[in-house]
Amino acid sequence: MTAQIIDGVALSKHIRAEVGRRAAALAARGTTPGLAVILVGDDPASAVYVRNKVKACQEHGLHSVLEKYDATLPEADLLARIAALNADPAIHGILVQMPVPRHVDPHKVIAAIATSKDVDGFSVHSAGALMTGLSGLRPATPYGCMKMIESTGIDLKGKHAVVIGRSNTVGKPMALLLLQANATVTVCHSGTPDLGQFTRQADVVVAAVGRRNTVTAGMVKPGAIVIDVGMNRNDEGKLCGDVDFAGVREVAGWITPVPGGVGPMTITMLLVNTLQAAEAAL
Numbered sequence: 001m002t003a004q005i006i007d008g009v010a011l012s013k014h015i016r017a018e019v020g021r022r023a024a025a026l027a028a029r030g031t032t033p034g035l036a037v038i039l040v041g042d043d044p045a046s047a048v049y050v051r052n053k054v055k056a057c058q059e060h061g062l063h064s065v066l067e068k069y070d071a072t073l074p075e076a077d078l079l080a081r082i083a084a085l086n087a088d089p090a091i092h093g094i095l096v097q098m099p100v101p102r103h104v105d106p107h108k109v110i111a112a113i114a115t116s117k118d119v120d121g122f123s124v125h126s127a128g129a130l131m132t133g134l135s136g137l138r139p140a141t142p143y144g145c146m147k148m149i150e151s152t153g154i155d156l157k158g159k160h161a162v163v164i165g166r167s168n169t170v171g172k173p174m175a176l177l178l179l180q181a182n183a184t185v186t187v188c189h190s191g192t193p194d195l196g197q198f199t200r201q202a203d204v205v206v207a208a209v210g211r212r213n214t215v216t217a218g219m220v221k222p223g224a225i226v227i228d229v230g231m232n233r234n235d236e237g238k239l240c241g242d243v244d245f246a247g248v249r250e251v252a253g254w255i256t257p258v259p260g261g262v263g264p265m266t267i268t269m270l271l272v273n274t275l276q277a278a279e280a281a282l
């Protein structure tokens with residue numbers, strides 16, 4: 001069996017077109033959805049991420065502001081900047097690109113963002129809303145993974161999903177979203193002995209580890225949906241995921257590529273969240 005590819009670029013295009021339409025409808029009512037992106041320091045990967053986020057906003061009728069600060073920016077100044085953006089009616093979403101420099105407490109930064117503008121969905125309030133089934137802004141990466149799973153048309157009710165990774169930004173919210181969709185969920189992590197014992201039982205595998213070849217063909221149940229969140233470099237320096245794509249695609253039913261899978265969907269769901277925040281502010 002050769003898996004069907006879940007194309008994150010094509011799915012993004014479809015969802016972004018809808019974002020553009022909804023943004024135009026809002027603009028007609030006098031509101032342009034606005035995203036503020038804050039970058040502190042000069043981490044090259046972070047600089048690329050923020051540039052892509054701002055560009056995506058501009059291409060789909062959203063207003064975006066990129067604020068870049070030196071790595072020495074005092075924590076208090078950053079918090080003051082966030083407070084000003086919280087009060088700015090032209091800004092509906094605020095994102096501080098992580099990681100922040102060591103002298104800045106990321107928990108304080110996330111807590112400073114108004115819940116209604118927390119488009120990354122990382123705050124304790126947003127996480128609590130997800131956990132308790134209340135509406136709210138969902139973290140973009142797992143939200144995008146759910147859209148990719150939905151695009152297969154497979155109902156998760158009665159299915160077993162295995163999430164590898166338990167970070168607050170990907171693994172844990174992913175597990176909660178799958179649970180909400182009525183899957184039976186297992187969460188694996190670095191302390192899990194014999195990962196394959198779990199993944200071989202899974203109808204859905206979501207790999208969010210940050211280590212290539214974490215999931216290989218012999219670890220996957222035939223026909224499973226395999227979602228690869230990982231972003232790593234192979235020996236040739238090329239971007240790759242956590243899944244051995246060439247091997248696993250011969251076993252799985254559905255698979256996401258890297259690049260062209262979860263990455264573009266993450267940015268797309270950030271746009272959706274910003275739009276949702278702007279609609280809610282009307």
Ligand code: NAP
Binds near residue numbers: 164195210211232
């Ligand atoms: P993270 O905070 O480092 O978490 C990694 C998780 O993987 C941890 O829970 C860790 O377990 C677990 N883990 C590590 N080694 C393992 C092993 N051998 N077996 C099973 N589990 C293992 O990373 P993250 O922020 O969640 O991101 C994960 C990956 O996704 C990274 O490659 C990141 O770059 C990528 N990512 C991509 C996007 C995108 O848009 N495409 C967005 C976000 C993240 P412990 O908790 O026990 O340490």
